[in-house]
Every structure is written in C-alpha cells, then in structure tokens.
Amino acid sequence: MSEALLRLVRHGQEQGCRPHQRYLLDRGQWAALAAAIGEDEGVALLGLWADPAQVHAALLAEETIFTASCAVPEGRYAALSPVRPGAVRFERMIRDLWGHVAEGGLDQRPWLDHGRWPLTGPLSARPAPHSMLPPQPVFLPVEGEGIHQIPVGPVHAGVIEPGHFRFHVQGEAVVRLEARLGYVHKGHIGLMLGKPAQVAARLAARLSGDSTVAHGWAFAQAVEAALGLEPPPRALALRALMAELERLHNHLNDWGAICNDAGFAWLHARAGALREAVLRAAATAFGHRLMMDRVVPGGVTDDLMPAGSAAIGAALDAVEAELPRLGAVYGSHASLADRLVGTGVIAPSLVRLFAAGGVVGRASGRGFDVRHRPGYPPYVPSEPGMLEAGDVDARTRLRMTEMEGAIRLARGLIEALPPGELTLPLPQRGGEGLGMVEGFRGDCLHWVALDEAGLVRAVFPRDPSWLLWPLLEAAIEGNILADFPLINKSINASYSGVDL
Amino acid sequence: MREGWRRLLWPRLARALVSPPLTDAPPVPPEELVQALVARLEAAAQARLGRSLAIRQVDAGSCNGCELEMSAMQNVVYDLERFGLRFVASPRHADVLLVTGPLTRNMREALLRTAECTPEPRWVVAAGDCAVDGGIFKGSYAVEGGIEAALPVDLLIPGCPPTPAQLLEGMLALLEAQGGR
Numbered sequence: 001m002s003e004a005l006l007r008l009v010r011h012g013q014e015q016g017c018r019p020h021q022r023y024l025l026d027r028g029q030w031a032a033l034a035a036a037i038g039e040d041e042g043v044a045l046l047g048l049w050a051d052p053a054q055v056h057a058a059l060l061a062e063e064t065i066f067t068a069s070c071a072v073p074e075g076r077y078a079a080l081s082p083v084r085p086g087a088v089r090f091e092r093m094i095r096d097l098w099g100h101v102a103e104g105g106l107d108q109r110p111w112l113d114h115g116r117w118p119l120t121g122p123l124s125a126r127p128a129p130h131s132m133l134p135p136q137p138v139f140l141p142v143e144g145e146g147i148h149q150i151p152v153g154p155v156h157a158g159v160i161e162p163g164h165f166r167f168h169v170q171g172e173a174v175v176r177l178e179a180r181l182g183y184v185h186k187g188h189i190g191l192m193l194g195k196p197a198q199v200a201a202r203l204a205a206r207l208s209g210d211s212t213v214a215h216g217w218a219f220a221q222a223v224e225a226a227l228g229l230e231p232p233p234r235a236l237a238l239r240a241l242m243a244e245l246e247r248l249h250n251h252l253n254d255w256g257a258i259c260n261d262a263g264f265a266w267l268h269a270r271a272g273a274l275r276e277a278v279l280r281a282a283a284t285a286f287g288h289r290l291m292m293d294r295v296v297p298g299g300v301t302d303d304l305m306p307a308g309s310a311a312i313g314a315a316l317d318a319v320e321a322e323l324p325r326l327g328a329v330y331g332s333h334a335s336l337a338d339r340l341v342g343t344g345v346i347a348p349s350l351v352r353l354f355a356a357g358g359v360v361g362r363a364s365g366r367g368f369d370v371r372h373r374p375g376y377p378p379y380v381p382s383e384p385g386m387l388e389a390g391d392v393d394a395r396t397r398l399r400m401t402e403m404e405g406a407i408r409l410a411r412g413l414i415e416a417l418p419p420g421e422l423t424l425p426l427p428q429r430g431g432e433g434l435g436m437v438e439g440f441r442g443d444c445l446h447w448v449a450l451d452e453a454g455l456v457r458a459v460f461p462r463d464p465s466w467l468l469w470p471l472l473e474a475a476i477e478g479n480i481l482a483d484f485p486l487i488n489k490s491i492n493a494s495y496s497g498v499d500l
Numbered sequence: 501m502r503e504g505w506r507r508l509l510w511p512r513l514a515r516a517l518v519s520p521p522l523t524d525a526p527p528v529p530p531e532e533l534v535q536a537l538v539a540r541l542e543a544a545a546q547a548r549l550g551r552s553l554a555i556r557q558v559d560a561g562s563c564n565g566c567e568l569e570m571s572a573m574q575n576v577v578y579d580l581e582r583f584g585l586r587f588v589a590s591p592r593h594a595d596v597l598l599v600t601g602p603l604t605r606n607m608r609e610a611l612l613r614t615a616e617c618t619p620e621p622r623w624v625v626a627a628g629d630c631a632v633d634g635g636i637f638k639g640s641y642a643v644e645g646g647i648e649a650a651l652p653v654d655l656l657i658p659g660c661p662p663t664p665a666q667l668l669e670g671m672l673a674l675l676e677a678q679g680g681r
C-alpha cells in the first residue's frame with residue numbers, strides 16, 4: 001500500500017531536505033497524495049505547516065519519514081483533514097498564521113488568532129492590519145435532552161497553563177469536550193525567522209519549557225542536518241544524558257500528579273522529593289535545573305561540571321531505590337485502581353489515526369519511539385515498552401517503566417562518556433533539515449530551512465502535543481466530569497508547545 | 501490488597517514521623533528588598549493583616565518553565581505552606597497575583613479580569629524574565645512585552661525561570677514587608 005504512496009511522492013521534485021527528503025508536488029499530485037493517505041491506514045501524519053509560498057506535510061509511511069509540499073499560489077490547498085482528522089488544528093493554525101485556506105477542510109474556524117493581534121496572517125507575505133473587536137468564539141453544537149454547558153478557563157484553578165475547555169454534560173457524563181487554545185501564542189515562528197541558528201535555538205528551547213532539552217536537541221539536529229554537520233560524540237552523549245534526566249523529572253512529576261488527583265497525596269509528595277533531587281543534580285551537573293540552552297546547534301555549551309556525575313549518580317540511586325516501593329504502593333491500593341483503571345480509555349485505532357506518540361501512544365499499542373525508530377545517535381535501538389489498555393492506569397504504569405529505562409540509560413551514558421570536543425563551529429551556508437527527538441511527551445519534530453547566510457528562512461517546531469490534544473477530547477467522552485483532571489493529567493499535553 | 505497496604509504504607513508513614521524532615525532551611529530575603537516593599541506599602545497606605553499570603557498564579561503566556569518551578573515550591577523540600585504561603589484556586593481568595601509570561605495579547609483580557617476579581621489590597625508579582633519585560637519574546641506581534649503593560653507590578657522576580665528558592669525569597673519578602681517585622 002505505502003509503496004504506491006511513496007512512488008507517487010517520488011514523482012515530486014526533491015528539495016534537498018536532510019536526512020528525510022522533502023518533495024515538492026504539483027496540485028494534482030498533492031490531491032492524489034491526500035486520496036492515497038485516505039486509502040492507507042498505515043500512513044501517519046506527523047505534522048502540517050506552511051511558509052508564505054507552500055504547505056508542508058511530514059508523513060511516516062512504513063519506515064520512511066518524508067515531507068510533501070505543495071505550492072499555494074492562490075492561497076488555497078487541498079485539505080488533509082477529511083482523510084486525517086488530526087490535520088484539523090494544523091489547517092486552522094495555517095490559516096491564522098499564513099492565511100492559506102484548506103479547501104474541503106473539516107473546520108474553518110480560527111484557532112490561534114483570537115482577533116486580538118494588530119494584524120492578520122502575521123507570517124504571510126502581506127500581513128493585513130487588524131482593528132476589529134475580537135469575535136465571540138463559536139463552539140460545536142450538541143443536541144439532546146438535559147444537556148448543559150460548563151465553561152472552564154482560560155485561567156484554571158491550579159498552577160497550570162491557560163486554555164479554555166467547553167464541556168457539554170448530561171448529568172455527570174461528559175457528552176463532548178472542546179478545547180479552545182491559543183491563549184499563550186507568543187509568535188514563536190515569527191521571532192525565529194531571519195535569526196542565526198544559534199539565536200533561534202534559544203527560542204526552540206522555550207517552545208515548551210518542560211521539554212527544553214528535547215526541543216533544543218531536535219532543532220539542533222535539524223540545523224546540523226541542514227548544514228551536513230555531525231556533532232562530536234561527547235556532545236551527543238551529554239545531550240542524551242540531559243534528555244534522559246528531563247524524561248525522568250517530568251515522568252516523576254506526572255506520575256505523582258496523577259496519584260495526587262486520585263487523592264493519594266503521599267505518593268505525590270514522594271515523587272516531588274525525588275524529582276527535586278533530579279533537578280538539583282541537573283543544576284550541579286549542567287548549571288541549570290531544567291538544563292535550558294545547554295544544547296546548541298553544533299554540540300553542547302558546557303561539559304559536565306566536576307561534581308556532576310557524582311550528583312547525578314546519587315540522584316539516580318535515590319530514585320531507583322524508591323521506585324519499586326512507590327510502584328508497589330501504587331499497585332496495591334484499590335482506591336487508586338478504582339479511579340484509574342478503565343478511566344479515559346483511548347482506543348488503539350484512534351492513537352494510530354492521530355499518530356499520537358509518547359506514553360499516550362505506547363499505552364494504546366502504538367510502539368513509536370524516535371529513539372528506536374528511526375533512531376538517532378547515541379541511542380541503541382530496541383523495542384519500546386508498550387501496553388494495550390489505553391486507560392489512565394496504563395499511561396501511569398508506562399511512565400514508571402520509562403523512568404526505569406531513563407535511569408538505566410543515564411547511568412550507561414555517564415559510565416561511558418566518550419572524550420573529545422563539545423561543539424563544532426557552524427559553517428555559514430544554506431540548507432534544509434528535519435530533526436526528531438523523543439521527548440517525555442513523544443516525538444519533537446523540527447524542520448528548518450537556512451538561507452545562504454545561515455539565517456532561518458523558514459521553520460516549524462512541532463511539539464508532540466499537536467497529536468495528543470485531540471485525543472483528550474476523545475478520552476473524556478462518556479466519562480464523568482470529575483475524572484477530567486485525572487484524564488487530562490495522564491495525557492498532559494503542552495499548551496505553549498502548540499500555541500506557538 | 502489490604503495486606504499490601506499494611507506492609508508498604510504504614511511502616512513508611514510511621515518512619516516519616518520519627519525521621520528528620522526533607523524540608524530545606526528557609527531562604528532569607530535581602531533586607532533592601534524588604535525595605536523597598538515596606539516603602540511601597542506605606543506609600544500605598546495599604547493595611548494588611550497577619551503573616552500569611554494566598555497566591556493566585558496566572559500564566560500570561562509562559563513557556564511553562566516558570567510554572568514548573570512554581571509547582572516545585574510546593575514540594576516537600578521547599579514546602580511553602582510552612583511560611584503561611586499557599587496557592588489558591590480563586591483570585592477572590594488571593595492576596596498575591598503571581599504572573600508569568602510575556603503577556604500575550606490573547607491573555608490580556610483574562611489577566612485583567614482575574615485582577616478585577618482579586619480584592620484590594622493586593623500584590624502583583626511578575627515572575628520570570630518574560631513577565632518582567634517580555635524576555636526573549638519581546639517585540640513579537642503577539643505579546644505586550646511584560647506584565648507591567650497591563651497592571652502595576654509590585655515586585656519583579658527575574659530568571660529564566662527563577663528557581664524555587666528565588667521565588668520563595670520574593671514571596672517571603674512580601675510577607676516580611678506586610679508583617680511589620
């Protein structure tokens with residue numbers, strides 16, 4: 001099946017994107033591609049974005065990752081949402097930022113543009129000034145007896161990011177949830193354009209602060225691919241060490257928070273203490289608790305500080321010693337099982353359709369993990385852990401498994417740190433690259449095109465949350481409203497990451 | 501099931517009663533900062549009561565890095581509740597608005613509405629480089645460039661993100677300023 005699709009795409013013009021090729025299709029070929037995707041369940045839409053002249057779709061077919069592009073001379077292109085509903089939010093975002101309209105798209109409502117920017121189509125060739133009053137948002141209608149709406153947000157009750165949730169409920173049960181995001185749109189892409197790669201990297205590292213290492217790395221990978229640069233082995237090992245520490249502290253955070261939302265404060269308190277130990281070790285080793293800006297295109301800024309490996313080792317020991325006990329408490333309490341098992345189930349078919357990665361995908365049987373497939377150095381590919389149940393419990397348990405994996409990897413990396421350079425100078429030339437790194441939420445995908453002076457000509461940072469948010473709406477359906485915080489936390493999609 | 505419960509949780513809880521706490525010693529806010537805040541209080545002739553503060557956090561466009569460190573303030577190591585500091589769910593219960601992010605245009609109205617719901621006297625704290633002046637996002641069409649663009653700010657806590665210790669120090673400075681030392 002995918003063979004036919006790949007053949008079709010290869011009729012397009014190669015654009016020289018490395019290491020995954022980008023093909024420029026004409027309108028007919030693009031339409032044929034859309035149709036072919038509709039015929040082939042195995043093709044995953046990883047992302048959809050644009051620049052002033054083209055739209056780009058990153059796809060995964062069998063083992064091949066590639067990007068297909070199509071020119072948009074009249075500002076129109078054939079929508080992919082009819083064949084991949086995950087394209088809906090991308091298409092709405094593209095219209096808001098670049099002004100290109102997805103013909104036949106399932107949803108033409110604005111997404112990031114709340115009518116509050118001084119201009120419309122801020123990234124298009126000709127942004128237009130905007131001075132009208134912001135329109136009232138429109139939500140999808142729900143019909144039925146006794147249905148009422150509950151609006152929540154954008155300011156939530158806890159220390160979390162802002163977004164609006166519109167619940168339609170019937171009694172206790174949620175009939176439909178619709179998220180309205182875009183509140184933290186900062187204009188990330190606009191700020192990255194025209195900047196040297198090193199400057200843009202600081203923005204990439206702030207797409208979603210909790211994934212700063214993963215995004216920093218994916219962006220650096222894209223730049224290095226564009227320039228044909230192989231970072232030194234020591235830099236790669238240090239990046240991986242930071243990435244595993246990031247995975248560990250975030251999983252601890254989420255794991256504890258899920259238990260807390262199920263009313264088990266003690267597990268949360270313990271996980272919080274362990275997480276703090278990891279963050280302090282990161283600060284000792286890399287000079288920053290979240291390890292921001294340590295990954296740069298070409299390598300890493302600093303070596304492990306002298307006390308670093310001992311500090312990390314001690315933190316890993318502490319976490320490793322306690323995880324089995326926490327896991328045993330988790331597994332032996334009916335009160336937890338009652339709240340978590342069978343709650344917020346996401347069907348494997350949905351996870352595949354939306355190409356959801358990370359813990360969410362793997363807890364519903366989609367075994368995609370960029371570290372293993374396609375893989376990138378210094379990781380040694382293996383089979384990622386998977387579960388099938390797709391409920392809150394499965395996502396929580398899988399986090400525990402992945403914490404153990406992160407500890408093992410981090411240990412191995414420290415023990416066998418290769419000697420040598422930390423960074424290579426960036427040659428001043430143009431190029432195009434795509435980087436993919438497995439963050440704690442899933443695959444972080446960055447695409448970048450540099451002009452001859454080495455400045456960012458076009459860019460798109462795709463947080464894994466694009467592929468997760470739609471599933472939250474599916475996961476809550478039919479569950480009781482009181483379980484929303486639990487289900488939400490078990491997915492933990494980033495707001496900043498998708499608001500751009 | 502019950503066996504497991506006895507076996508695992510009770511002994512650990514009991515041990516926690518006799519072992520020393522994990523909590524760090526409190527940070528000491530710099531004297532100049534406290535005095536500056538006291539002066540600010542007097543200038544505003546704001547009367548405040550007691551040594552406790554209810555904090556309402558508002559994310560006005562952060563990358564969520566600042567939120568991570570604010571949440572960390574609540575862990576057992578920093579344990580901000582021992583100082584009488586706590587995060588509250590409603591701005592109507594809050595003495596402090598702790599605001600992060602460069603103030604996106606899309607969050608401006610929500611922030612102003614939250615501030616309207618927060619009873620006077622109140623403190624407004626801008627936490628993180630973004631909240632201070634827009635930080636790395638300064639100059640974007642989508643941001644106002646710092647919290648001050650919409651609200652008078654009493655205290656700035658720079659950092660990207662500020663560490664929990666720095667955040668805590670700022671909160672304690674507010675406490676001391678209103679506690680009349």
Ligand code: SF4
Nearest residue numbers: 563565628629630660
């Ligand atoms: S100050 Fe730094 S950590 Fe805080 S929101 Fe801004 S970029 Fe993120």
